[in-house]
Amino acid sequence: MSELYQSIYSQLHHSQARAPEEADLASWRAAVVDVLRQRIVPTWLSAQRRSAHSKQVYYLSMEFLLGRLLEDAANNLGLRDALEHALQDAPFSFEQIIADEPDPALGNGGLGRLAACFLESMASVGCAGAGYGLRFEHGLFRQQFCEGAQQEYADQWLSEHSGWEFPRPERRFHIGFGGSVSGEWQPEHQLIATPTVMPIAGWSGGWASTLRLWQAQPVEGFDFARFNHGDFAGASDSEREARDLCRVLYPNDSNAAGKSLRLKQEYLLVSASLQEILWRFSRVCQDWLELPQRVAIQLNDTHPALAGPELVRLLHDVHGVALQSAIEISQQTLHYTNHTLLPEALECWSTWLFGNLLPRHMQLVEAIEDWQSRQTGRRSIIRDHQVHMGDLAFVMARRVNGVSALHTDLVTSTVFADLHADFPDRIVNQTNGITPRRWLHSANPRLSGLISERIGDTWVADLETLEQLEPHIDTGFCEQLSRVKRDNKIALAQSLGLALNPDAIFDTQAKRFHEYKRQLLNVLETIALWQAMHESPNAAWTPRVKIFAGKAAPGYAAAKQVIQLVHDVARVINNDPVTQQWLQVVFPENYNVSLAERLIPATDVSEQISTAGTEASGTGNMKFALNGALTVGTLDGANVEIRERVGAENFFLFGLQTDAVAQRRAQPQRSRAIIESSERLSGVLQLLAEGYFCRLEPGRYHDLVHHLWHHDYYLVGDDFDSYYDCQRLIDTAYNEQTSWQKMAALNISRCGYFSSDRTIRGYMQDIWQVEAHAAVE
Ligand code: 26W
Numbered sequence: 059m060s061e062l063y064q065s066i067y068s069q070l071h072h073s074q075a076r077a078p079e080e081a082d083l084a085s086w087r088a089a090v091v092d093v094l095r096q097r098i099v100p101t102w103l104s105a106q107r108r109s110a111h112s113k114q115v116y117y118l119s120m121e122f123l124l125g126r127l128l129e130d131a132a133n134n135l136g137l138r139d140a141l142e143h144a145l146q147d148a149p150f151s152f153e154q155i156i157a158d159e160p161d162p163a164l165g166n167g168g169l170g171r172l173a174a175c176f177l178e179s180m181a182s183v184g185c186a187g188a189g190y191g192l193r194f195e196h197g198l199f200r201q202q203f204c205e206g207a208q209q210e211y212a213d214q215w216l217s218e219h220s221g222w223e224f225p226r227p228e229r230r231f232h233i234g235f236g237g238s239v240s241g242e243w244q245p246e247h248q249l250i251a252t253p254t255v256m257p258i259a260g261w262s263g264g265w266a267s268t269l270r271l272w273q274a275q276p277v278e279g280f281d282f283a284r285f286n287h288g289d290f291a292g293a294s295d296s297e298r299e300a301r302d303l304c305r306v307l308y309p310n311d312s313n314a315a316g317k318s319l320r321l322k323q324e325y326l327l328v329s330a331s332l333q334e335i336l337w338r339f340s341r342v343c344q345d346w347l348e349l350p351q352r353v354a355i356q357l358n359d360t361h362p363a364l365a366g367p368e369l370v371r372l373l374h375d376v377h378g379v380a381l382q383s384a385i386e387i388s389q390q391t392l393h394y395t396n397h398t399l400l401p402e403a404l405e406c407w408s409t410w411l412f413g414n415l416l417p418r419h420m421q422l423v424e425a426i427e428d429w430q431s432r433q434t435g436r437r438s439i440i441r442d443h444q445v446h447m448g449d450l451a452f453v454m455a456r457r458v459n460g461v462s463a464l465h466t467d468l469v470t471s472t473v474f475a476d477l478h479a480d481f482p483d484r485i486v487n488q489t490n491g492i493t494p495r496r497w498l499h500s501a502n503p504r505l506s507g508l509i510s511e512r513i514g515d516t517w518v519a520d521l522e523t524l525e526q527l528e529p530h531i532d533t534g535f536c537e538q539l540s541r542v543k544r545d546n547k548i549a550l551a552q553s554l555g556l557a558l559n560p561d562a563i564f565d566t567q568a569k570r571f572h573e574y575k576r577q578l579l580n581v582l583e584t585i586a587l588w589q590a591m592h593e594s595p596n597a598a599w600t601p602r603v604k605i606f607a608g609k610a611a612p613g614y615a616a617a618k619q620v621i622q623l624v625h626d627v628a629r630v631i632n633n634d635p636v637t638q639q640w641l642q643v644v645f646p647e648n649y650n651v652s653l654a655e656r657l658i659p660a661t662d663v664s665e666q667i668s669t670a671g672t673e674a675s676g677t678g679n680m681k682f683a684l685n686g687a688l689t690v691g692t693l694d695g696a697n698v699e700i701r702e703r704v705g706a707e708n709f710f711l712f713g714l715q716t717d718a719v720a721q722r723r724a725q726p727q728r729s730r731a732i733i734e735s736s737e738r739l740s741g742v743l744q745l746l747a748e749g750y751f752c753r754l755e756p757g758r759y760h761d762l763v764h765h766l767w768h769h770d771y772y773l774v775g776d777d778f779d780s781y782y783d784c785q786r787l788i789d790t791a792y793n794e795q796t797s798w799q800k801m802a803a804l805n806i807s808r809c810g811y812f813s814s815d816r817t818i819r820g821y822m823q824d825i826w827q828v829e830a831h832a833a834v835e
Pocket residue numbers: 166167168169170172310311312313314315359397398403404405461490673674675676677695
């Protein structure tokens with residue numbers, strides 16, 4: 059019996075008091091998690107001890123889209139094979155145990171997943187620090203389709219104890235809301251924040267980082283007096299009110315709703331985290347002036363932008379630092395990443411709401427604005443009775459960064475042009491990245507094995523060494539690559555329970571549903587292709603499986619309509635005997651990290667088709683390319699850099715570029731003429747308008763078509779023909795399998811740059827000014 063098996067057995071026996079023969083899958087999983095956790099803890103503690111006196115990096119984020127942790131931990135600790143082996147004779151296999159883990163979805167999309175990749179990369183490169191977030195009871199909703207319409211259900215990731223968390227109930231911080239400021243801030247309500255902490259193991263188990271998630275509880279729990287007076291429900295009011303704060307993650311991706319609960323959540327995160335950060339600092343240093351030398355705080359978008367005034371408040375009101383000095387120390391400690399240019403996503407709060415909930419912070423924002431105005435002659439934070447969080451974050455940050463080269467240029471020349479003129483050295487670029495451990499090594503073992511057979515496995519820790527693959531890309535390699543992809547497609551079809559043709563192009567668009575991402579363009583092209591197949595049923599069509607995956611914000615009607623349209627179109631096309639052999643449309647439910655891990659390795663064509671100038675970076679684009687999918691894409695976000703690196707000949711480019719988009723938008727009335735000039739697009743819209751895809755409700759898509767005719771803001775019409783033609787080039791290219799696989803292989807070997815290890819090293823050098831620690835022995 060292996061040592062690992064003994065540990066698992068003993069955990070079941072001693073810690074869970076279960077006879078292993080009778081224990082169910084969840085108990086076995088809990089035992090495996092516990093055993094892995096025990097292996098991480100020594101590294102984790104010694105990493106903290108070793109770095110206690112070095113500069114610390116704190117990543118503040120409303121979202122951490124972690125995905126399952128067990129497989130990742132087993133891989134990073136090098137225990138995967140041993141665990142598979144150890145569990146051979148157990149009632150459940152390692153595969154079953156992995157698949158049983160809930161997928162913590164404490165995030166919406168790209169921004170949250172980036173935070174999770176960053177924690178893993180910080181652990182892998184030896185960057186001391188921690189992530190801070192909220193422990194939402196319900197993460198992003200579970201998606202189901204009912205007659206093609208999205209329905210939302212509560213996510214229950216906490217229904218079983220996750221096993222990875224260590225509660226720290228003794229670490230309590232008071233959080234105040236409301237009240238008045240006469241001399242001191244006297245909050246009207248208070249609650250207590252306590253964290254749970256989780257270790258995140260780095261590659262090869264040499265370092266571990268920490269995620270701290272806050273939860274709220276009442277200062278006084280159960281109201282015994284009320285209970286005794288017969289008010290049984292009221293007795294637990296304060297309990298419920300506190301818990302409501304962390305009840306649910308806001309499911310809005312890029313739409314700032316301006317709700318008071320959201321502002322409270324943001325303040326809870328910021329205040330609890332900063333109080334803890336200052337407490338940790340004060341254990342090693344008593345001079346507040348040294349804060350910027352010992353601590354770097356990164357704000358993940360504006361969601362934690364209250365950190366500006368809150369840090370000033372803690373330093374000045376609580377620790378007695380002079381106001382001007384408190385502002386300067388704060389500004390030298392904080393850094394801000396912008397993740398979006400969409401105007402509707404830029405957070406602002408009415409001064410009324412802000413002032414009522416956080417009266418002291420309102421005063422401090424005014425003091426910050428006075429300070430801004432003394433330096434630059436400009437005030438920009440409070441405008442039109444709104445507190446503009448982007449401006450607040452910018453003014454209070456030592457560095458501000460965009461997330462791709464193009465996005466950083468646009469940040470500089472558009473939203474923050476004025477502030478950039480005032481602080482010309484502040485904006486820097488840090489192109490996003492993804493962790494190769496999760497997104498290649500663990501998600502795609504077939505490909506990862508093929509790569510390692512040729513060049514060894516140093517690429518896992520140093521992704522740029524993938525370029526060593528290039529001399530090995532010959533016919534033999536291409537054949538093997540093609541087999542790997544085919545096997546991944548078969549595995550995907552099996553896991554979805556669908557009969558899909560593994561020799562077809564698997565063409566995937568997996569991301570949040572949003573008008574700017576243009577899933578609509580993809581569906582319209584699908585309809586056009588289907589029509590063309592009908593017109594020439596004797597042509598040699600290249601078979602395709604069109605895969606759509608993603609969620610729409612529950613209140614986002616236009617995005618939800620596109621989800622419904624995909625279903626209506628899929629129903630017609632999938633039941634068409636003429637085209638069935640060539641075209642299938644599928645839409646798996648409930649896209650999340652685990653589903654992404656199955657879709658990406660099985661994809662040939664990656665859809666990255668946002669209107670140029672709207673997608674800040676994209677990170678899915680990197681995951682697909684690294685797994686050997688070819689991109690069909692616009693010159694937007696990080697697509698630009700992907701294309702530069704993999705080579706223009708290995709990337710399918712179409713569509714208007716940023717400057718042309720701006721010019722075209724100045725003439726909104728042209729939409730109609732553009733549609734009329736495309737016979738193909740007109741034909742598609744004709745079908746939609748006449749209700750072809752939903753006979754029972756023929757008017758269903760009238761508005762959608764009307765919108766395209768009259769105000770096609772995301773320029774679906776403009777890019778349609780160029781996109782359609784590009785897809786037909788793809789059909790032709792795919793028929794030459796050797797050259798296709800060669801292009802795929804070059805995408806893999808040239809994507810090493812997009813490792814989040816490179817991104818983290820960039821932040822460490824250009825923004826945080828910290829050194830990496832050597833691995834713990
Ligand atoms: C408060 C409402 C709200 C919620 C989320 C506003 C904005 C957001 C995010 C900024 C949306 C987001 O996830 N942005 C994505 O960030 C990724 C990581 O940098 C980028 O790759 C994506 O292009 C960007 O859309």
